[in-house]
Amino acid sequence: MKFSYQWIRDFVPDLDTPAKELEQLITVRTAECDGIHPAGELLRGARAARVLSAEQVPGTHITKAVVDIGDGETVTVACGAPNCREGLRTVWVPLGRKTIQGIESNGMLASAAELEIGREHEGIIAWTSVAIALKPDQVIEIDNKSLTHRPDLWGHFGMAREVAAITKQQLRDPVDLAFLPTGSDSFDVHVGDGTLCPRFSALAFENVRVAPSPYWLQYRLTSVGMKPINNIVDVTNYVAAELAQPMHAFDRDKLHGDRLLVRTAHDGEKVLALDDHEYALSAADGVVCDAAGPVSIAGIMGGMESAVSDTTTRVVFESANWNASQIRKTSARLKLRTDASMRFEKAQDPVNTLRAIARAVELMKIVCPEARPAGGFTDISESLGELPVISLDLDFLNRKLGREIPRQDVVEILDRLEFRTEQAGDRVLRVTVPSWRATKDVAVPDDLVEEVGRMVGYDTITPAPPLVECAPPPDDPKRVWLRDLRALMTGRGYTEVYNYSFLSDPEAERFGLRPADAVRVLNPIASDQNILRSSLIPGIFANLQLNRKHFDSFRLFEIGREIHNQLPAMPKEVLHLAGAVYGADGLFELKRVAESIAPGVRVEPVSDALDYEHPARTADLFLGNVNIGRLFEAHPNMIEGRAAVLDLNLDRVLRERQPLARYAPIGRFPSGAFDLSIIVPLRLHSSQIENSIREFAGTLLERVEYVGQYAGPQVPEGTKSISYRVTVGAPDRTLSSADINAVRAGLIDKLQALGYELKV
Amino acid sequence: MESTLAELEKSSLEEIAKASTIEELEAIRVRVAGRKGGALAEISKGMGKLVPEERARIGKLLNQAKDSVERAIEAKKKLIDNEALAKRLDSEWLDLTLPASGVKPGSLHPLTQIRYELEDLFRSMGFAVLDGPEVEDEYHNFDALNIPSDHPARDMQDTFWLDGGFLLRTHTSPVQVRGMEHYPPPLRMIAPGRVFRNESVDASHEHTFYQLEGMMIDRDVSVGHLIYFMQTLLAAVFRREVKVRLRPGFFPFVEPGFELDIGCLICNGAGCAVCKHSGWVELLPCGLVNPNVLRMSRIDPDKWSGFAFGLGLTRLVMMRYAINDIRLLQSGDLRFLNQF
Numbered sequence A: 001m002k003f004s005y006q007w008i009r010d011f012v013p014d015l016d017t018p019a020k021e022l023e024q025l026i027t028v029r030t031a032e033c034d035g036i037h038p039a040g041e042l043l044r045g046a047r048a049a050r051v052l053s054a055e056q057v058p059g060t061h062i063t064k065a066v067v068d069i070g071d072g073e074t075v076t077v078a079c080g081a082p083n084c085r086e087g088l089r090t091v092w093v094p095l096g097r098k099t100i101q102g103i104e105s106n107g108m109l110a111s112a113a114e115l116e117i118g119r120e121h122e123g124i125i126a127w128t129s130v131a132i133a134l135k136p137d138q139v140i141e142i143d144n145k146s147l148t149h150r151p152d153l154w155g156h157f158g159m160a161r162e163v164a165a166i167t168k169q170q171l172r173d174p175v176d177l178a179f180l181p182t183g184s185d186s187f188d189v190h191v192g193d194g195t196l197c198p199r200f201s202a203l204a205f206e207n208v209r210v211a212p213s214p215y216w217l218q219y220r221l222t223s224v225g226m227k228p229i230n231n232i233v234d235v236t237n238y239v240a241a242e243l244a245q246p247m248h249a250f251d252r253d254k255l256h257g258d259r260l261l262v263r264t265a266h267d268g269e270k271v272l273a274l275d276d277h278e279y280a281l282s283a284a285d286g287v288v289c290d291a292a293g294p295v296s297i298a299g300i301m302g303g304m305e306s307a308v309s310d311t312t313t314r315v316v317f318e319s320a321n322w323n324a325s326q327i328r329k330t331s332a333r334l335k336l337r338t339d340a341s342m343r344f345e346k347a348q349d350p351v352n353t354l355r356a357i358a359r360a361v362e363l364m365k366i367v368c369p370e371a372r373p374a375g376g377f378t379d380i381s382e383s384l385g386e387l388p389v390i391s392l393d394l395d396f397l398n399r400k401l402g403r404e405i406p407r408q409d410v411v412e413i414l415d416r417l418e419f420r421t422e423q424a425g426d427r428v429l430r431v432t433v434p435s436w437r438a439t440k441d442v443a444v445p446d447d448l449v450e451e452v453g454r455m456v457g458y459d460t461i462t463p464a465p466p467l468v469e470c471a472p473p474p475d476d477p478k479r480v481w482l483r484d485l486r487a488l489m490t491g492r493g494y495t496e497v498y499n500y501s502f503l504s505d506p507e508a509e510r511f512g513l514r515p516a517d518a519v520r521v522l523n524p525i526a527s528d529q530n531i532l533r534s535s536l537i538p539g540i541f542a543n544l545q546l547n548r549k550h551f552d553s554f555r556l557f558e559i560g561r562e563i564h565n566q567l568p569a570m571p572k573e574v575l576h577l578a579g580a581v582y583g584a585d586g587l588f589e590l591k592r593v594a595e596s597i598a599p600g601v602r603v604e605p606v607s608d609a610l611d612y613e614h615p616a617r618t619a620d621l622f623l624g625n626v627n628i629g630r631l632f633e634a635h636p637n638m639i640e641g642r643a644a645v646l647d648l649n650l651d652r653v654l655r656e657r658q659p660l661a662r663y664a665p666i667g668r669f670p671s672g673a674f675d676l677s678i679i680v681p682l683r684l685h686s687s688q689i690e691n692s693i694r695e696f697a698g699t700l701l702e703r704v705e706y707v708g709q710y711a712g713p714q715v716p717e718g719t720k721s722i723s724y725r726v727t728v729g730a731p732d733r734t735l736s737s738a739d740i741n742a743v744r745a746g747l748i749d750k751l752q753a754l755g756y757e758l759k760v
Numbered sequence B: 001m002e003s004t005l006a007e008l009e010k011s012s013l014e015e016i017a018k019a020s021t022i023e024e025l026e027a028i029r030v031r032v033a034g035r036k037g038g039a040l041a042e043i044s045k046g047m048g049k050l051v052p053e054e055r056a057r058i059g060k061l062l063n064q065a066k067d068s069v070e071r072a073i074e075a076k077k078k079l080i081d082n083e084a085l086a087k088r089l090d091s092e093w094l095d096l097t098l099p100a101s102g103v104k105p106g107s108l109h110p111l112t113q114i115r116y117e118l119e120d121l122f123r124s125m126g127f128a129v130l131d132g133p134e135v136e137d138e139y140h141n142f143d144a145l146n147i148p149s150d151h152p153a154r155d156m157q158d159t160f161w162l163d164g165g166f167l168l169r170t171h172t173s174p175v176q177v178r179g180m181e182h183y184p185p186p187l188r189m190i191a192p193g194r195v196f197r198n199e200s201v202d203a204s205h206e207h208t209f210y211q212l213e214g215m216m217i218d219r220d221v222s223v224g225h226l227i228y229f230m231q232t233l234l235a236a237v238f239r240r241e242v243k244v245r246l247r248p249g250f251f252p253f254v255e256p257g258f259e260l261d262i263g264c265l266i267c268n269g270a271g272c273a274v275c276k277h278s279g280w281v282e283l284l285p286c287g288l289v290n291p292n293v294l295r296m297s298r299i300d301p302d303k304w305s306g307f308a309f310g311l312g313l314t315r316l317v318m319m320r321y322a323i324n325d326i327r328l329l330q331s332g333d334l335r336f337l338n339q340f
Ligand SMILES: [Zn+2]
Pocket: B264, B265, B266, B267, B268, B269, B270, B271, B272, B273, B274, B275, B276, B277, B279, B280
């Protein structure tokens, strides 16, 4: 929202705080300012001028003009405007001297658009008065988001009230209700839905002459970012920008019948709106109709067919109050946000409709003096109800703010903001909320705490520690564990990445994710981010692809959530760790990571690897009987070079892992050991042999350790020799060599019985 | 005999001095001082013919000569050993400026690092760290925070909507609600996490970013307490005193609501491009918890009050490390991440 400094000063005549300072004050007291922009800069030094002579420079569109700029001064100007002619009264601005087409040109003759006081840019402005009263202005830009709760601040008068309260100056109300014409209704209105439209005020004018508005008015509209159209439309826009009450003007002669009707739209009903776009409405939308059908989308945009044109001679002004949530819904559904809908969805003050009519009448007398009201004003209204009254306990106020504020100051602050206060007991004020703050904004004592707090200034509150018990709360074991995991990963060389939660359909398909498992985004930011990730792997593959270009080898990991569809229940979020090693012997390194995170993890190679997995280098990971993840090398079709990946379901690991319950005593007698070399088929899993050794070794077994394996000339083709060191011992004696040999012989027998050959 | 002995000692000592290996020395020792057939032993054989007085004198001289030769041999041996060791050590010269071995440690994501710092800080001040889902329902993300469906404040947070009426949380504030549902007051909690807004991405806008929500519910919690906690927090985050200013800000779940600005750390308030020449940088929204929000979570606002704030972790990280492109944080690019 843009606010003209001069416009605000219309209502705070004694305002002498410079705009720059005012911007800061508004920011800390009321709403966030986004900066100040100059408006009408060229008006600085501009002078009313008369063209004394004008001659075209042959072969160009330039006119050499000798111009009287008043005070007996004459200048020569090179002017490119087609309407530059002898005798024209216009505006000259001092813009320095330069040579154009051989002409020593001093300053320039300006168009209305160049002066920023109107739309006309085709030729230089025609200016009839002898002086230029318009002065450069400054426009304070306020962040719309910070006005969300303040319907009153969508007009200059509302902001002026804040400024007057902040600077402790007098506030002047621009509205004089005495301008309201009385008599029988100038136009008939019927409101069929009082919830949709709590109030509808209207006034018809006759003998209207549509023309451009005076420049001062065009200047105001232009400086706050509105387009001047013609005197009638400009009046409605001016009132909206001043009083926050949107208005609309219908061409009376283009309305069918003698009455406007407010109702909800019929499903599928169509309106051609002022933006030349046809909108299909539903029963959830409001319309204003004439005898033939809708003539406007209620509170949002008027219809094209009844729009005011150059030939209009009779108009009906609408100044209505619309239901905020209704406007918001329709505006969102039609994707049609207008100056009017933005104001109405903030819940405008129904008291304001007649004030706007009164102000419009006053403006019409200036911009279209020949027009006259066609009767009295029309006003269809729900009962407006009492203004809310809030009991404000001053001790409550002080406790909330954390500082003492004298009663007198509280009363004065509320008074300047036009809240009425009465004493109600020793420490209590009865506060009546003004109508423009009562629609949604101020309802409970806490709201008044804010009013007082912001006006005394939060910088006057001394920071203070609360007097509360203070002991660190017990920590969440999962959080502690996750911290340990991150330390473990980084200690082993893995760098943490954060990947997005979004995937595309083709990505999901490439990674074999089940479509039914995917949570779909209904309004994705891009078509390739339309589902939520039900796996961390696609993100990790993207990381591998990217970093492969820059590094020969690297390690990375992510701890993040998989999101799985559980409709109609809430999606399930599962915490995963995904780690990757590129360009090194990563599988066994990652296996060690898995063992560190999930002690006792069992690796079970799978024969049905997925498309992105190396078919001969992929395994499931188990704790007990529970699958906790996957260890694999990326398929070379997916990633060039060797990339190993570990994916762990941390929720399952946390649930299944068995912390050590008690320790095993250390043996008091020395152990004995022997090695076994076993010839087995090349692709027999070592885990199977190890399990056999454990199973067959008997009760004296202490541990089995892998020593190494060999395949080559010294062993038969298609086999490998795999060696283990078997350590045996007893808790109560030192084993004799006979004991040890017995274990060894027994093992060899049983392993041979399985068909393995042993190198004895 | 006496002169032969003196001659032998002298020549032996000369040989020892000339010797350069342990083997040479050993040969000298055997030849001169060997028990059998050594030159000294040969000399001592002739002692039987001497008169007792003379025998005693020569015997003493003989022992002295033996001692002298053996000491010289030992001393020379030690010298040779030391030289050999020095030579070996010298040959073991190592270039310690070569790179270290073993895998280089990886690094934690900067967002994780700043989150840990803040978690530690708040835990030390008695705040529990809570967690909530990234996919939320409308109730927890909006309604319970005093943002009903027709409220224009919903437009302030462009929302990703999902199947089944669910949504990606637009802020970490729903964890406040979940916290109040689970824990009776008094309550002090923070909730860090990933949040989502349906915004196009450029160098300063992301659809995925990170917040840390905080809330304290107790008796008579005031704006003064809020400012105290925020100053403590920010001094720890920026590792220096930070100037703080509150100004009105509208967030339906707090009343009064504030935008908290900090004095620009780049220009110290003098005005620069970062603070748009205002001397202040907008940092976090906060406020006293709206009584409606307390009531919806079945906490009696006449007995309890509180403050809440939402800290943008992404923003903090960018400020701390002067990161000029927000997209780097989720790029997975190790050229960026390995720096932290
Ligand atoms: Zn600065």
